[in-house]
Amino acid sequence: MELPKQYVDLPLKKNVLALFIIQLRPKQWTKNLLVFAALLFSLKYANFYMFSKAIVAFFLFCFVSGCVYILNDFVDREADRKHPEKKYRPMASGVLNPYIAILFGVVLLAFSLIVAYYFNPLFSLVLCIYFTLNVAYSFRLKHIVILDIMIIASGFVFRAIGGGLVINVPLTPWFLLCTMLLALFLAISKRRHELYLLENSRGKHRKVLEQYSSQLLNQLNSIVTTATIISYALFTFTSGHTIYLMWTIPLVIYGIFRYLYLIHMKDKGGSPEKVLLEDKHILLTVLLYGISVAGILFFLE
Known part of the structure; x- marks a missing residue:
């Protein structure tokens, strides 16, 4: 071959x-x-x-x-x-x-x-x-x-x-909850992309795809997205660190909204690591988030 x-x-x-x-x-x-x-x-x-x-x-x-x-x-x-x-x-x-x-x-x-x-x-x-x-x-x-x-x-x-x-x-429970919810968001998005990519032959590649629909996955993502933003906001206030972590909330919201845009408008989301490296907006948001958290905890805590 x-x-x-x-x-x-x-x-x-x-x-x-x-x-x-x-x-x-x-x-x-x-x-x-x-x-x-x-x-x-x-x-x-x-x-x-x-x-x-x-x-x-x-x-x-x-x-x-x-x-x-x-x-x-x-x-x-x-x-x-x-x-x-x-x-x-x-x-x-x-x-x-x-x-x-x-x-x-x-x-x-x-x-x-x-x-x-x-x-x-x-x-x-x-x-x-x-x-x-x-x-x-x-x-x-x-x-x-x-x-x-x-x-x-x-x-x-x-x-x-x-x-x-x-x-x-x-690690605080709120941090682990935020991680779990964000991960669910990425996993649901991955399944949705597979549905779009495989269309009528979805069951031949992955049987479980026959049990999903775009409507169901969109609804699940709506629930998880809301829960993620609320949980992260609560984490910034209850993590035991400085309250100024709340300044990073807009970055989290923008990152999630940008990913939703890529899912629904660009039909992406099958590979989160690929999106991170290829989409400049997502990459810049992640970098700014890391720098912001490091700066806030180092200088303002």
Whole structure:
């Protein structure tokens, strides 16, 4: 079989290594930046050791999430061949042996859990639960309507919890609730984009899509969007930090509204990490939010 176009330029001797890296989906590692959330809200008291631990935690989540992607692609490789975009993935396209990819994933997972245990046993447990839940998702839970998007969203919450555990910083319930709601927003948007992209053949790629409609997903997004904004506003007042965090509320509202615009007017939203990197408005909003939070907590708290 010929290599798909994105693999053609890879040096032959480096094809396997390059395919392993591609299989880990580094473009999706932006999701794991949530690991730094606890560090951001503790910036005033942070030190070099906390920064280094957070960086290690970020890469461990990248590796473990990569192992999940390996398993997902292994299980879905036949269905992915019918998808207009996913058919170019290494296993679906046939350029990477699925069983070699699984072996690589097992080794990488074991390495990640051992390193995580060295930093914090509870962090290792979080990674283990995260991986186990996603395995259950790959084999069964992805076929259960509503529960499937909740499992996707829970992955973001585990990232936030893991980031707090590795630097020994407690996370408030409001922060975790905001994370869960925002993650639900992204997961619902992802399903809506899949409905639009696959149209009449949606059930052939993902059976659970037959249980959704654009109207239902729009209604769910309306509920989650409202709850997210209200929860974040309450978080800024009850987080235990300075009340001036409320100045970041407009950035959160604009970011959510911009994403809704991209979903409904540009038919995007299937890949949050792609939207983050490609839409200048979203990227600038995220950067301004991070800078604003850091500045407020460092200088005004």
